[in-house]
Amino acid sequence: MYILEVKNLKVYFSQKGKVLKAVDGISFFIREGESLGLAGESGSGKTVTALSLTRLVSHPYLLSGEVLFRGKNIFRLKSADLRKIRGAEIAYIFQNPLSSLNPVFTVGNQMIEIIRLHHRKTKREAEVYALKMLEKVGIPDAYKNLRSYPHQLSGGMNQRVMIAMALSCHPSLLIADEPTTNLDATTQVQILQLIERIKKEERLSLLFITHDLEILRRFTNRVAIMYAGQIVEIGENLFEKPFHPYTYALLSARSGIIPEQGLKGEAPSPFAFPAGCRFHPRCPFKRSICEEKEPILQEKKKGHFVACHFPQTMVK
Amino acid sequence: MLSYFLKRLFSLVPLLLGITFISFLIIHLAPGKPSYLKEMNPRISAEAQERLIRLYQLDKPILVQYIHWLKRVIKLDFGNSFADGRKVIVRIRERLPITLLINALSLFFILLFAFPVGIISSLKPNGVFDKCTTLFVFIGFSLPSFYLALLLMLLFGIKLGCLPISGIVSFNHSQLSSGERILDIAKHLILPVSVATFGGLAGFSRYVRANMIEVLKQDYIRTAYAQGIGRGRIVCKFALKNALLPLITILGLSVPGLLGGSVILESVFAIPGMGRLLYEATLSRDYPLIMGGVVIGAVLTLLGNLIADLCYAWADPRIRYQ
Numbered sequence A: 001m002y003i004l005e006v007k008n009l010k011v012y013f014s015q016k017g018k019v020l021k022a023v024d025g026i027s028f029f030i031r032e033g034e035s036l037g038l039a040g041e042s043g044s045g046k047t048v049t050a051l052s053l054t055r056l057v058s059h060p061y062l063l064s065g066e067v068l069f070r071g072k073n074i075f076r077l078k079s080a081d082l083r084k085i086r087g088a089e090i091a092y093i094f095q096n097p098l099s100s101l102n103p104v105f106t107v108g109n110q111m112i113e114i115i116r117l118h119h120r121k122t123k124r125e126a127e128v129y130a131l132k133m134l135e136k137v138g139i140p141d142a143y144k145n146l147r148s149y150p151h152q153l154s155g156g157m158n159q160r161v162m163i164a165m166a167l168s169c170h171p172s173l174l175i176a177d178e179p180t181t182n183l184d185a186t187t188q189v190q191i192l193q194l195i196e197r198i199k200k201e202e203r204l205s206l207l208f209i210t211h212d213l214e215i216l217r218r219f220t221n222r223v224a225i226m227y228a229g230q231i232v233e234i235g236e237n238l239f240e241k242p243f244h245p246y247t248y249a250l251l252s253a254r255s256g257i258i259p260e261q262g263l264k265g266e267a268p269s270p271f272a273f274p275a276g277c278r279f280h281p282r283c284p285f286k287r288s289i290c291e292e293k294e295p296i297l298q299e300k301k302k303g304h305f306v307a308c309h310f311p312q313t314m315v316k
Numbered sequence B: 001m002l003s004y005f006l007k008r009l010f011s012l013v014p015l016l017l018g019i020t021f022i023s024f025l026i027i028h029l030a031p032g033k034p035s036y037l038k039e040m041n042p043r044i045s046a047e048a049q050e051r052l053i054r055l056y057q058l059d060k061p062i063l064v065q066y067i068h069w070l071k072r073v074i075k076l077d078f079g080n081s082f083a084d085g086r087k088v089i090v091r092i093r094e095r096l097p098i099t100l101l102i103n104a105l106s107l108f109f110i111l112l113f114a115f116p117v118g119i120i121s122s123l124k125p126n127g128v129f130d131k132c133t134t135l136f137v138f139i140g141f142s143l144p145s146f147y148l149a150l151l152l153m154l155l156f157g158i159k160l161g162c163l164p165i166s167g168i169v170s171f172n173h174s175q176l177s178s179g180e181r182i183l184d185i186a187k188h189l190i191l192p193v194s195v196a197t198f199g200g201l202a203g204f205s206r207y208v209r210a211n212m213i214e215v216l217k218q219d220y221i222r223t224a225y226a227q228g229i230g231r232g233r234i235v236c237k238f239a240l241k242n243a244l245l246p247l248i249t250i251l252g253l254s255v256p257g258l259l260g261g262s263v264i265l266e267s268v269f270a271i272p273g274m275g276r277l278l279y280e281a282t283l284s285r286d287y288p289l290i291m292g293g294v295v296i297g298a299v300l301t302l303l304g305n306l307i308a309d310l311c312y313a314w315a316d317p318r319i320r321y322q
């Protein structure tokens, strides 16, 4: 059973009279209890994808397609019903914990707000519950930290607070948008372990966004690779047997096995993507058809889809 | 926090000295002298003028005069007005309350209207409401306050005849009961306060709008939406408190503008306030009175800034806990 199904999602923005295609027709699903990874270069549309799942993108020029959460089309919900899903069913943790928390309210104040929003609790009960949540995510001295402001806590602590807030209303889907990108290496490991633990304890489904493929290899069942607003490859064991030259380039760029075939050039401008396959200007295997015809996602192996005219079988 | 306050308070002293010295210099360098009084008013005797010059040492170098003035001011003696010989302190005390009242009232109305207007236009930048307020702001900025005052006087005072257009009390004020007296003053205040409010409202609602637009873009607002918090609560609680912070400083900085505006406003509406008093004092080179006003204005301005800074430090936890 799918907890989330996305069909042909398009998110365009209008900037200075030009159309910016941030997400351009992507489809994927997340099974109940599964962790789906989403990877891609910065600017490829990962955050916009994550935000549009609960209609959080601000002022889109176009927002189309379907997002089905447990069968309900998010894009058709009334805003009051949508608010009941946000936070309570689908929760987020974001990239910059410090800027994602309100600087002029205490941690406790912000936690109590969301707890009382989704549960019938008195202020006192909500505070006790907030304390419990802070302890659960491993914040020492929870009583004192409940009265702290975000700027008084470290990045790792703030991310724990974000996680505690996300968990406090028992969501079933957690969307983590590069939750460890701006943390130092030790904190990064701790936060990842925390996410892994709470995922098990709370039986969460997870959409994990990062540009760190190593993390995805460890933490997710399936991975989707985004390039220029589209998913170019999605499947299990993608890292062992990538088909798309872009995935392959990403992997080798990281491990440095075949540097000559690593990524060359720049990601295309979202205002004007190249015709045909959007990756062709950087692709070492391109042929003339790649410049003309856009490849569509096709099942190459069971559950493993690739959008490429000449998928390579490249064993790493 | 207390040491911060004391440090700030202490740092005002050299500032105050600087302001008064420069003002002293400028006023004395400006053409015209009180000793020309005789040319303007032949009834003043030569001895009286002689006495004036001796008393204020007007024949000494400016620096000496300044130190002489300063020595007296430290003892809170601002001297006597050249014009009528009464104590400067007394003359200012008569005039200051009405000016403060008008400024406080217009500040109150500016805040009362600027917040709703600024917030609503920030929600849909370039929407219909925002476009209308932009037009209003444009008018508010470009229309000189004295001109607006004259228009309103013409409309309400003469065409409709429903509001008094000058002074602060009616001629029969002393015969009214105390309730009627308050009403009488209130009626006289409507036009001046409206004009002062209109000018300030234009600018301040823009500040509110700009700050709100900036704050609404922040990550923590996105977080609040992602948690399912309603828009009204996000705007009025989570965004507004952040947008308030810079406004505190701007409020503190607006004190001198208000005092300056009083000069024009009180002249147009013939209100016996500080603004008009200083205007007249300047025209007649009434040095002790001018300097008394400068000190009051400087103290008000510096206090305004100090209070704003303290409020800011109190309202922003990032400063409070340092």
Ligand SMILES: Nc1ncnc2c1ncn2[C@@H]1O[C@H](COP(=O)(O)OP(=O)(O)O)[C@@H](O)[C@H]1O
Pocket: A013, A014, A015, A020, A021, A022, A040, A041, A042, A043, A044, A045, A046, A047, A048, A049, A058, A270
């Ligand atoms: N609110 C917005 N308005 C206009 N353009 C946006 C907005 N949000 C994102 N974009 C653009 O959409 C593209 C994808 O951005 P994003 O999803 O943040 O990339 P990623 O998270 O993969 O780094 C970028 O070119 C970005 O500039």
Ligand SMILES: [Mg+2]
Pocket: A046, A047, A048, A177, A178
């Ligand atoms: Mg991103």
